[in-house]
Every structure is written in structure tokens, then in C-alpha cells.
Amino acid sequence: MPEAKALSEPQKALHKLGLTRDIDLALHLPMRYEDETRIVKLRDARDGDTVQIEATVTDSHVVYRPRRQLVATVDDGSDTCVLRFFSFYPSLQKVLARGATLRIRGEIRGGFAGWHMVHPTFRAAGGPLPDSLTPVYSSVAALPQAYLRKAVVSGLSRADLTETIPAEYLARLGEAWTLRDALQFLHHPPPDVPLATLEDHTHPAWQRLKAEELLAQQLSQLQSKREHERLRAPAFSLVQGGLHEQLLAVLPFQLTHAQRRVGGEIAADLGKPVPMHRLLQGDVGSGKTVVAALAAAIAIDAGWQCALMAPTEILAEQHFRKLIGWLEPLLAPRGLRVAWLTGSQRKKERSAMLELVASGEAALVVGTHAVIQEHVQFKQLALAIIDEQHRFGVEQRLALRSKPNSAIAANGPPPTPALPLKGEGECQPHLLMMSATPIPRTLAMSYYADLDVSTIDELPPGRTPVVTKLIADSRRDEVVDRIRAQLAQGRQVYWVCPLIEESEALDLTNATATHQQLTEALPGVVVGLLHSRMPVPEKKAVMSLFTGGQMGVLVSTTVIEVGVDVPNASLMVIEHAERFGLSQLHQLRGRVGRGAAASACILLYANGALGETARSRLKAMMETADGFEIARRDLEIRGPGEFLGSRQSGAPLLRFADLATDAHLLEWARRLAPVMLDRHPALAAQHTGRWLGGKSQYLKA
Numbered sequence: 001m002p003e004a005k006a007l008s009e010p011q012k013a014l015h016k017l018g019l020t021r022d023i024d025l026a027l028h029l030p031m032r033y034e035d036e037t038r039i040v041k042l043r044d045a046r047d048g049d050t051v052q053i054e055a056t057v058t059d060s061h062v063v064y065r066p067r068r069q070l071v072a073t074v075d076d077g078s079d080t081c082v083l084r085f086f087s088f089y090p091s092l093q094k095v096l097a098r099g100a101t102l103r104i105r106g107e108i109r110g111g112f113a114g115w116h117m118v119h120p121t122f123r124a125a126g127g128p129l130p131d132s133l134t135p136v137y138s139s140v141a142a143l144p145q146a147y148l149r150k151a152v153v154s155g156l157s158r159a160d161l162t163e164t165i166p167a168e169y170l171a172r173l174g175e176a177w178t179l180r181d182a183l184q185f186l187h188h189p190p191p192d193v194p195l196a197t198l199e200d201h202t203h204p205a206w207q208r209l210k211a212e213e214l215l216a217q218q219l220s221q222l223q224s225k226r227e228h229e230r231l232r233a234p235a236f237s238l239v240q241g242g243l244h245e246q247l248l249a250v251l252p253f254q255l256t257h258a259q260r261r262v263g264g265e266i267a268a269d270l271g272k273p274v275p276m277h278r279l280l281q282g283d284v285g286s287g288k289t290v291v292a293a294l295a296a297a298i299a300i301d302a303g304w305q306c307a308l309m310a311p312t313e314i315l316a317e318q319h320f321r322k323l324i325g326w327l328e329p330l331l332a333p334r335g336l337r338v339a340w341l342t343g344s345q346r347k348k349e350r351s352a353m354l355e356l357v358a359s360g361e362a363a364l365v366v367g368t369h370a371v372i373q374e375h376v377q378f379k380q381l382a383l384a385i386i387d388e389q390h391r392f393g394v395e396q397r398l399a400l401r402s403k404p405n406s407a408i409a410a411n412g413p414p415p416t417p418a419l420p421l422k423g424e425g426e427c428q429p430h431l432l433m434m435s436a437t438p439i440p441r442t443l444a445m446s447y448y449a450d451l452d453v454s455t456i457d458e459l460p461p462g463r464t465p466v467v468t469k470l471i472a473d474s475r476r477d478e479v480v481d482r483i484r485a486q487l488a489q490g491r492q493v494y495w496v497c498p499l500i501e502e503s504e505a506l507d508l509t510n511a512t513a514t515h516q517q518l519t520e521a522l523p524g525v526v527v528g529l530l531h532s533r534m535p536v537p538e539k540k541a542v543m544s545l546f547t548g549g550q551m552g553v554l555v556s557t558t559v560i561e562v563g564v565d566v567p568n569a570s571l572m573v574i575e576h577a578e579r580f581g582l583s584q585l586h587q588l589r590g591r592v593g594r595g596a597a598a599s600a601c602i603l604l605y606a607n608g609a610l611g612e613t614a615r616s617r618l619k620a621m622m623e624t625a626d627g628f629e630i631a632r633r634d635l636e637i638r639g640p641g642e643f644l645g646s647r648q649s650g651a652p653l654l655r656f657a658d659l660a661t662d663a664h665l666l667e668w669a670r671r672l673a674p675v676m677l678d679r680h681p682a683l684a685a686q687h688t689g690r691w692l693g694g695k696s697q698y699l700k701a
């Protein structure tokens, strides 16, 4: 009905929940079930059960103490039960009049004083009982369960549920359920099925759905990977005596074995005329920046441009300074420069930089997402490097990859194609993403299946392990003593206050108070304050005092800006550590221990505020300093959402499958996906369409 009248409230709510197609409704599975198939005798009820009884009202009256409430007593012939209503319309008294016979449903509680229920639901007794469990769906206020149930029933009856998975693969999974049967079953299970197997998704019908879902994910990722492989990019080979070699020679250190290995993987990608799509992961401090700079050198050697993007100006500037230090002396004799682009730049400076970028004189462009704005025109961008990739949005990453490139467009095929080009693919820059949050293997295999991954699994030598201490907030004085001791040795200290997103004001009060307190406690020491709402120039001024060593203590709310490299800092104090995520804590801890000095991280926690998850996070921090182990535990504690960063905004998270328990289904889907794309492309398309609808393009970012 394209000409439909304005949508009703429940219809609007359906759309909001993404339940627009019949298949969406069919795949909207119950969170739980209610058993309305049986009438229970009170004598057989158990404390805490949700039960349905049929009983006659024997007494009903309003009492006023301790609170106004309507109290009714009912009798089902086996026992009696007291019903309590704390809010009620006068009409309720009529319905619950003595002698009325009702079907009553609610959570039953029993003690010495007999059974009672608070705010049960009820209707007239008699009438047929349903023959399957009643599904309860996740919904919103504007969408009543009854409406949603009907919508699901009709969606289920109309949806196209033809088989998309080749029979031999279903057999391999030991799967006897068809999709239709599985859905029918899960929406309306018979009363005798063990509820636990439905609720923990271990029932075979659930297995079928999880397999389907994982297959859709693998298909869409593999498809995007293949589309990607049809694109073209300039291919580079290492130049003897070129910039790459020169950069290696001027570095004040030897590369670690791991850095050399990943450098080789990246160089191999750059040697192919297909755009690289690689994630470089390595723990904080593992030395990703220099690997990125070496990759840039390869492209610059061949006469192309590189862009390096960081999520904040502070980080971007840090890269900029380092890269200038390393590269500028080498670029200058070639007539090349490093350009700098950020949002807060003055117009004049900015246009000068834009010109450098457009003319190609800037071989390397460093900045924030300003680098990918429309009017930034590269002469010939060959390599885009994104630091802290998970902090960028999907759209921003897509924008970078599709950055128009005048030279490639104008000059046709890229120079030095080492391999024959496949078809008439579009030309794109190579893409290298960097992240300090390692992705656990199961995630890499599922959500990031379209990415190649390189891992730096070794820290540069000479790092002293950071000692982690858990200290109650009531012992702040001791912490201040430790700070004093560090300062006396010429060291510097970070003090991080939590960012409470709902309340910037509160953050600020908290950080300001701490700043004040430390300033008073440490006379003669420069104590700085950095918070999220400060204008960028002010932030920069504070940061430069700290990196320059004039500032002894830096109090900060802006966790992300602390992604800086100050080797002289030896103590990290994290206030309200219980409020931070595990990966965040690990990242913060990684800011110290970068120099030779013995370093420590103090996790301050508020007494009595430690919940179960907070406790397990802090425990993990105490027990391990290994980024991979931390990531694994974080996945365990929080589920995959946090790792995906921006991916989760566009790409649906797996709704049904759980990577922790469904690894065998994931393996199965990984094996099947290429077979389907090769031999059953129509079925593959039908399958992804069914599961992902229009959302699949987001998975490619």
C-alpha cells in the first residue's frame, strides 16, 4: 500500500525497530515466553513461579495501612491466595467483587502467611487455553505485545522462507530443521519444551537460526572482500637506497622482530595493484607509528602521497611532530613536505596546506578527519593510514576510501602494475588501519572477516613492566605521597578522572576538584587540567607544557587525548577506575612505562561502589598486562559491542549467535560462504538479502 495513510503509533514503532519487512518480523524472535497453556492449582505452586490460576473471589476490600491498596482473596478449591493492587481504578473493585471467577496470572509468593500476588493480570475464567507458549518480544512502549504478536504471526505467514542453504551443508551441520519449522517453533513453542534450552539458545531450532545468521554475516563480508579485490591501486616495490631505507637508517632504534614482520606484510600488500585493506594491531607502545611511517615511505618513494589520520588533534599533532622529525630532513632534498590539516586551523594556514596537498608537494598529509573533507583534493593519494581506527565513524572511513583522486583518474592505470589488472575496477588508495585494541580471534573471524590483520606481538626492548596497584579512594593521601616521590625524581604523573557521558558538568566538577586538591597538596609543582570542553588551542597549550616536561602533573577527563607519548611520565593514577572499561584502563596504563623508569598505575576505586563486572575488570588489570589477554577478558565481560566501535552503529551485531559458544557454527559458515558465492550466487544473494536487507553495505566500512 504505497498510498497508505499516516502510520499509526504502533506502525511507526515497528519501523523504528527495523521491523519493516515480513521477514524482519519473522526473524524478530521472542526474548522469553510465558506459559498460559496450563491452569495451576495453588496447592502445586512454588514460591516465585509465574503461574496461572482460576479462582473465585471470596473477599475484597480497600485498606489504608501501611499504604492504600485493594486486597482481594481468591480460592481455587485447593488453597487461597491474596491479591494486592497498590494503584487501581474504582472499577477494579467491581471486577474483583466477591463471587467473581477469574483466570489470574502473576508471580506467586508464599510464606507463613499463605500465598500472595502483587498486581497480577486477570480476565474472566473459562475460555480456551492456548496450545503453545506465549512469546514475549522485545518492544517499546508504543508497541503493545498483543499488536506485535499479531504482526509477527502475519509476517511469519507471508515471509518467503524458501531454503537458501545447500542440503549437503545442512547435513554437515547435522541440521534437521528447516528455517520455516525453526521459526514457527521458536515463535510458538509447545508447552512441553524445556524453557532453558530456548532461553539459552541451545535448542536445535536456535542452532539453525544462529547458523543462518552467521552465514549471512560471512557472505556479506566475503562479498565485500571480493568486491574490494576487483578494485585497483598503484603497486609499489621497494626502491634501493630510497626513502624507506634512509628512514630505517636514521631511526634511533632497531626495529623489533615483530615490527619487521608486519612491515613485510604491509610492503607485500603495497606491491600488489589491489588496494590494501589491512588492520595493524599492536598493544599500546608496541611501535605502530614507525611501521606506518615506513609504509608511507614506500609510497612516497614511488612519487605518491600518503595521508595519516588520527581521531583527535592532539594525537594528530603528536604523529605530525614525530613524522616531521623523522621524515622532513629526508623529504626536503626531494622538494617534498609534510602537510597538516585540522578543523581548528586558521584559514590562511589551511589554504596554504590545501595547496601543498593539491600540487602533490605534500608527500605526507597528517591530520584529523579534516583530511577527508570534500574540498581536500589530493594530487595522487596512494596510501591512507587511520590510527585508532575504531574511534572513527563508518561514514568517515568510507569517505576516505572513496576519496576522489585526480591523478589516478586522469592517468589511467597506476604505474608499475606488477600483476595484470582484473577487469575495469575503480582505483582506490591502499588502506592501513591501526588499533591498540587487539581483536580477539573469534571477532577477527566474524566481524572483521573482510580485513587482513597484522599483529605486533612484541614490545620494544627496555620497557619496564608497569606495576599495577588497586587502592581505595579513602587512601588518597598515600597516592599523593607517591606522586610527590615521583616528582622528586624528575618524573611526571597523569591523573585521569572518568568521563561520565551523561553529565559533562559533573565530570568537570570532579576533575576541577581533583585539580584544586593536587595543586594545594603539591606546592611549587605545575598541575595542569585538561577536559573535553576546552577549546583546542588551550588543550594544545596544556599538552605542550606536559610533553615539554614543565608540567609535573596532568589532571585530565579526556581519556582519548591521553593517547600521547611522554616517556618521562612514570605514574598513572586513574580515579574511579571502576567506571572505566577494561580496554580503556589498559590503554591508559599503556601511557606509562614507555621509558626506562620503573612505572606504576594506581587504580583508585570508590569504597562500596564495586559491582561484579567492575571487580572482574580491576582483577584482570591486576593479573595481566598482555593486551590480547585483556581483550579476551573484555570480550567475556562485555560482549562484542565495544570492540566493534563504529561498526556497531551501522552493522547489526549478531543478534542470536554468541561467538563464545558458537565457534563451531562460525567455522561452518566460514567454510560455506565461499562455496555459496562461487556455486550458488543467487541463493547467496537471497540469503544476505533476507538477513541483512539494506544494512549490508555498512559492513564494508
Ligand code: ADP
Binding pocket: 253, 254, 255, 256, 259, 282, 283, 284, 285, 286, 287, 288, 289, 290, 436, 460, 461, 565, 594
Ligand atoms: P603505539 O603502537 O602505541 O602507537 P608508538 O608508535 O607511539 O606506539 O611507539 C611508542 C614508543 O616506542 C615511541 O616513543 C616510539 O618511538 C618507540 N619505539 C617504536 N619502535 C621502537 C623500537 N623498535 N625500539 C625502541 N623504541 C621504539
Ligand code: MG
Binding pocket: 288, 289, 387
Ligand atoms: Mg599510537
